[in-house]
Amino acid sequence: MAIDVKAPPASPSATSRDLADLVRADRAHTSLYTDPAIFEQEMDRIFANCWVWVAHVSEVKEAGDYKSTYVGRQPVVVVRDRKQKIHVLLNRCRHRAATVCEEKKGKTNSFVCPYHGWSYGLDGSLRGVPHPESYGQCLDKGEYPLKSLRVEEYAGMVFATFREDIEPLADWLGPAKKWMDLFMRQGGGYPIKVAGEHRFRFPGNWKIQLENTTDGYHFPVVHKSFLSSVDEQTERMLDFVNGPGFVEDLGNGHSVMVMIPELVDLEDNLDAPVPARFAELAEELRKEGHDEAKVRRIVRAVGGSGFNLNLFPNIACSMAFFRVLRPVSVNETEIHHAVITMDGGPAAANRARLRLHEHFQGPMGFGTPDDSEAWERVQKGAQAGTDLWILLNRGLPGERITEDGRAGDVSAETGMRAAYQQWKKLMTA
Template identity: 75%
Template sequence: MSNLIALQNVETDYASLVQSDRVHTSLYKDEKIFSDEMEKIFYSTWVWVAHASEIPESGNFKTMNIGEQPVVVVRDRKKQVHVLLNRCRHRAATLCEEKKGKTNSFVCPYHGWSYALDGSLRGIPSPESYGQCLDKNELPMISLRVEQYNGMIFATFKQDIPSLDEFLGPAKKWIDLFMKQGAGFPVKVLGEHRFTFPGNWKIQLENTTDAYHFPLVHKSFLSSVDDKTEELFNFENQPGFVEDLGNGHSVMVMIPELIDLEEDLMERPIQERFSDLAQALRDEGHEELEVRRIVRAVGGTGFNLNLFPNIACSMAFFRVMQPLSVNKTEIHHSVITMDGGPQIANQYRLRLHEHFQGPFGFGTPDDAEAWERVQHGASAGNDLWILLNRGLPGEVKTEDGLKSDVSAETGMRGAYQQWKKLMTA
């Protein structure tokens, strides 16, 4: 008689871990949950990979991960965008380790197999050694499905899911509003900085539409600005809102008068902190309407848009989440500017980005400290819950989804309902 115990796979009951007003703490720290998230979310839905301005010309590329899988985003000779698995079909070495650049082809550094920009296999050293047992047409780089909306490039491993247009739904109009930061010029990603924090990716996902933390966590930032700017960022005294847009997407409107950057340009006064910039633009010969459009754009939008699962259009920059492990996440902060716009305006934009989002800024380091504390605290108690019930009493249905006050956790609830939908599919 055998003493061996037969092993069985025990399925996690994901539906029970996400309730209408809370989620279980295990979502932050269970390695099996993290592994299943990669398969059921990051490899099963649309994931943001680039802004078109990052790969403007043929041969331009950038590398990143979708979930745990490395990919190359590249524009081919016909200007078509491809998202390719970053591995050689021979012995699996990565073909590209540069974060971004320009190339004519991808050549494996291990054995010299070379691929065209569309991923097709072009050259194999000493092909005679293979005789007739290798067909180059059967071994291209693996290509993912790619679709775009207003310069935002997304990819998916799945061919049978709805279109990107359907996935984004009501979020599209907010993307359009966000892109008005070009002030009539194309929006351009000028640069980024990357950092990691010791915490689960969903902790950061929650943060983008969390106004509740702002006056406490970002007290140092508020003390670094003038009184009028501090009043502007006092969101809880503003008639803002958070809205669940469906499919895990949400928007948090902190400054309602800055939803549409083109609205009332000549009627509203220029903020005092931008008076020097406005005068400098006038001195360069810009007409008053253009001056006001550029200055308004430099200050950023009055909202944060969360696009599930990995990208936030946050006031004046892109924030990309890249899960590394159950308790480690990499964040990319990409500053956006006006392509071809006045140099002085783009310089102002960079300084504002550094002031809050930069590695020595007043915002990001404080956020990262809070995220780390959440992960650390999640180790205390194995059967406790994360509460997401703020704003529930005032939540109302809208044409696009659900809405509540600006400090509500409506966006987080929407994201976790999408998480549950995908994890239980």
């Protein structure tokens, strides 16, 4: 592929800038990190204009279960009604706009506005209004339900969109669906469950984190301290930058980074020796009465998948957790790390999964502090040289066409190029 080396625009203003010119085949303009006007357009043209991940079904498992979250910057409530249908409702009363839910998660029979007492059913319908006689005939409750978004699911993942005319979720996901199916096999024969999460913010643009999930290039540099904390066998397994893995553009901004090819399908090669770091867990499971086949299946699943899947614009299925990004402002992003466990699975296996998560992604682990400092430094550095570009050309010469899109070596910036081309498509549509 030819590399575009045209000179950058000379200090363009936010109003006159040609958005299409800000993303090239091999680079993106620094203003994508720093321009408040661009950020505002992203909220409208991207987050209000495509499928956005909002929940895993395990988070709203039973009727009345809910979680509050965001689609872009708009607060929403994800809730399952008594007919087992999942709704995504704008979190604002139709009367005077107060939020009807402030808890992160919970169980309820209805949502009641704390300001004037308007009450809503689990499907968002307006059920009750205090002192309705004051309205006479000028209030039809059927005209004022909570605003409902379009909702679809795939592989237990719940997505919502403001657009009624958008393509079906399955079409939007495209080739990413097979990777989602593979990711869900880490239940080891049990359904997967979101067991908890921690949240933090970093002073940087949301796209800095979006890039990170399929960026293998940074791993041995940023996570050197983590690699020094693991056993020799694990360290060899994670030395993947020069390995046979790859990054693949899956279309619509989605991408996958395969770091450990032998762990792509956790149902495959179950006769392989149990890694030394899981020997004690395997023995504990045997003592609980699980047969050898089940022990190996569970142990293999505990370590997580050997790939990271990025689903544009806001969710990563990474090893054994979900990483969700929420844009707050042009230079602030909130991250949710949600650990995945086995719903109904052995306590020992879930305990081991939690310890692995804490070791790398937990708030006192190695991965999160190192990554977040790197993201912060990117945002800080982006303030220098306003007409400089972010390079995205690593692996470009060796990129190849595949059945699902295009792929490069495991440290190629293929995933970032995929995300920014989708950004360009949506921002200029």
